[in-house]
Amino acid sequence: MSTKITEAVEVIVVGAGGTGLVLAAELALAGVPAVVLDQLPCRNPQSRAGAIQPRTTEILQLRGLLDGVLERSVDRSSLGGHFAGLPVPLDYSVWDTRYPYPVSLPQDRLEELLEDRLTELGGRILRQHRLVALQQGANGVTATVTSPDGTRSFHGRYLVACDGAHSTVRKLTGAAFPGQAGTIRSASADLVLTGDIDDSARHISGNIRTSPQGYFTLLTPLGDGLHKLIFSGPQTSQADRDAPVTIEEVRAVLHATYGTAVDVAEVRYASRFSDASRQLEHYRHGRVFFAGDSAHIHLPAGGQGLNLGVQDAFNLGWKLAAVVRDGADERLLDTYHAERHPVAARVLTLTRAQGAIMGPQRDGGLSELRDVLTDLLGLPEANRRLAGMMSGLDLRHPMPAAADHPLLGLRMPDFDLLVADCRVRFSELTRTGRGVLLDLGDAPVTDAAPWSDRLVQVRAKTDAIDAESVLVRPDGHICWAGGTGLADTLTHWFGPAAG
Ligand SMILES: Cc1cc2nc3c(=O)[nH]c(=O)nc-3n(C[C@H](O)[C@H](O)[C@H](O)COP(=O)(O)OP(=O)(O)OC[C@H]3O[C@@H](n4cnc5c(N)ncnc54)[C@H](O)[C@@H]3O)c2cc1C
Known part of the structure; x- marks a missing residue:
């Protein structure tokens, strides 16, 4: 197959997940010519992430997307935030926000909303376009993709890798991805259930269960009779990453945890994930930037990963536009790493801590540690601190070139x-x-x-x-x-x- 003519754009976005869609929408809003390349033929229909944290809600509303979020959310009642499933809700209202609760919105529905917006803004997604090669030069980046029309290439001044946890861009640039390898494998499955489920099992958050057989589960309703079950257990924790999640495996988990009155009629979508925890040392490699899961991975504890990616993209999009469209100094782009790298580093710390606290082990003083932390979460200052970190509402960026002022770097609430x-x-x-x-x-x-x-x-x-x-x-x-x-x-x- 021959490589077709190179198409020129300003910015190439690899990956049309939540991160890539937000980035591309910001570029489209600014009128910057860009293209989104994704290997899949359509949006990933699996629910995966389920929680939009308050700072993400705020930034989506900065672009007028809140109504669309709420229309698609599972339940509009205010949910409490939580840390490691401990039974004291995090109080986000102390952070001066109009949206002091996580919104329960399955990831596929957020991506639908974002894709609709990108299309409305005239943005372009090319599906079944899989990145296979990358070349950086002094003036730009050339991305080669395979597509139904054969091999094509795109040239951009910048390329942003939003291609997820197994990022091809990371591999092609040789970027190191240091951190901890996974120790347990878990699975997430969107299910049609039958029979009786104990109602306490279906509350939207904080319904983590562990069973004496070593199962760990979190069950959440998705609406229209669907449920999402996140689980690990003796069989699951040793499965290969790509091994299909079977109906028998799910049934064993359900019966061990909720009893035999509940059964599974259909496993609609399912995938496996691990507790691996890694982060790029540098989010910028020349003209290539990394955002979302391509830059950081961790256990999905406390609903952070998609939120981080959306916020990465929101931080980078307007900066790229300022450089490409308005001639801002190229060094502006370095503030992306400076501002966003510490945020993900903190999330990695928080998710590892939660993984340890949520584990099924009951020995070694873990129950006592949970009790101590539960007690501390009752203290307003401790609760506020964790609420600020888990919601993303406490973020403050360094602000060069400005006269000192206590408001500098803080987010502007939606006053x-x-x-x-x-x-x-x-x-x-x-x-x-x-x-x-x-x-x-x-x-x-x-x-x-x-x-x-x-x-x-x-x-x-x-x-x-x-x-x-x-x-x-x-x-x-x-x-x-x-x-x-x-x-x-x-x-x-x-x-x-x-x-
Ligand atoms: C069970 C589970 C529960 C979760 N719960 C939450 C939660 O409650 N809250 C939260 O914030 N996060 C949660 N997460 C994490 C969240 O799902 C991820 O952080 C999020 O998907 C990252 O988005 P992304 O756009 O960076 O990457 P992805 O969603 O992985 O998107 C990457 C895209 O890149 C494309 N791509 C990959 N390689 C190539 C290539 N070579 N060429 C072209 N395209 C390519 C893929 O097709 C894909 O569309 C959860 C994850 C799991 C597994």
């Missing part, structure tokens, strides 16, 4: 603002993906005019923000809060002044 006597939510100002400059004092900021094509500048009133004016990046983080240095800050994050 109500009074704009020309109308009540407006902050998230209504961010739909276009531009930065937002809020004039909250008496004198409007005038020196941002040369960046007006990249900013939404609004005179507003609110008691919630203690500053005369704030500049908020497209990803919702405050990068300037009055004082000196506005022009430098604008140049740093948004590129040089126009004209």
